[in-house]
Amino acid sequence: MDRDILDVPKGENCPQRIVTCEYCEFPLPAIDLLEHQEVCWNRTELCHMCHKYVRFRECYGHESRCSSVVNDVAESSRIEGTSVKVIVENEEQVELSFTRTWDPSPEGKQSPLRIDRRFVMLHGSPGFYSYAIFEHLEDFPGFNLSTTRIACMLNKDLLHYMAISDNRQRYMPRPEDRLPPRGQELEYPEAVLLVDPVDLEFKGEVDDKYHYSIENKDNKVHGWISSDPPVGFWQIAPSNEYRNGGPLKQDLTSHVNPTTLAERIFYSNFNLAKYGRKCSDQFLSISILFRTGKLFGPVFIHLNIFYSLE
Template sequence: MAPVGVSIRVRDDHVVIDNGFLQLTLSNPEGLITGVRYNGVDNLLEVLNKEGNRGYWDVVWSEPQGSGIFDVIQGTHFEIIHEDENQVEVSFTRNWDPSLQGKLVPLNIDKRFIMLRGCSGFYTYAIYEHREGWPDFDLAETRVAFKLRKDKFCYMAIADNRQRFMPMPDDRMPNRSQKLAYPEAVLLTNPTNPDLKGEVDDKYQYSCDNKDIKVHGWMSLEPPIGFWQITPSDEFRSGGPVKQNLTSHVGPTTLAEN
């Protein structure tokens, strides 16, 4: 049976793209990823989180010699770029002007999402434009982040030889862990899985060289499904092939970071 075509429904506050395998829900006009429905699971993203804290593009930037500013990128305009039964591509844009100096990174940002017929995933990319004469700034990082359901995704894989059952996010709370030298590192003192007692959890343990970040993500045992971050090329990443970037970590969280 041939796969059904791709459809799109535009509502006042959400955009829903569906190809029969996968249904993607995006907030309108912000372009935040609020829902990923697949294989009978209404939402693979963490339903306990607010809609703005499930899937998103973000940026960390600063004015010269300034301190870093974390910004979840929220669009102000929605547009359908392409629509037919084989492919839907949508755009969420946020434009900069001088009245926003010091408040938002001086970039025009266009976040894109694409779904294809017969595909069990979706594509996302962004276009950043810094026009001549706009203020200088430092860009520490930009990324797309997905926060998955902790009641389903328990097994993480970032390479053939780096995969395991992971601690729960609750295991990092003060009643189950001890803070170490910096906030990202904790000693698991009373984890929900006793086998993990005495381990240190630190998201930087799971960093990889840019050249090695190909596929990483999480698996659910019930139902047996995975959520995978696939990197087609590392050319968009700065710092060269041996610079390390984050991948997946306790959350359960998966990132595409530059």
């Protein structure tokens, strides 16, 4: 029977509502999700580069360590532009381009892509747009590209209150709470037990950035608030067009640091079969990546401030 004609529970707290496994994207009732994921993330995948079987939950870390694959680990935190160009400059709009073309000399330290990062400011707008264009040129080698992100690392001394939806917002632990001896790492690095946090109200909690994931259909705005000064930092998604995995696909939002993330893209979910060899559901060995350019974004960074009537 076509699932679209079923009476699918839609209540947010209904145990029979349909959710999607973040590892295999299989839809199933929420009540069965934990049991399913316990098996799903422990299954193994064959790495086509080193021919070893790797647990699915360790695929990302293994990819960065596997000596047989070109990767972009060194650029996971920041991509430095080597040239700048003014694309548009008038009374209504300014658009800047920061471009970096692949340099093969630092072997294994750069992903073989031409990356064009754009920033757009409009007259009278309280923020800016950001997007990126990725090009894989004909003479560039193939490589594995798992994720791309736009990440904003914010001031930890100012921003302590996080909001990702109307009913999911709270004061957050501090980044030092995640480090020993205040925090104790659990089964995987993202999950940390807070044993001696700065604010004792968080003692005994487990902080994990995946706790703050949200379904694509609801991932419209999230960010951080400071009370002194009373300012807000928000990431707004103007469009879902660049996202993948469907409306029930969960992805990261904001988390302790404080950090605000744009949604990541798994290129293997795009129709690239004719451009490369697919090696699993989550990775693609890319030989040619749309030479006309692949767009990531745009996202809008909105900044606001509260003015007292006094």
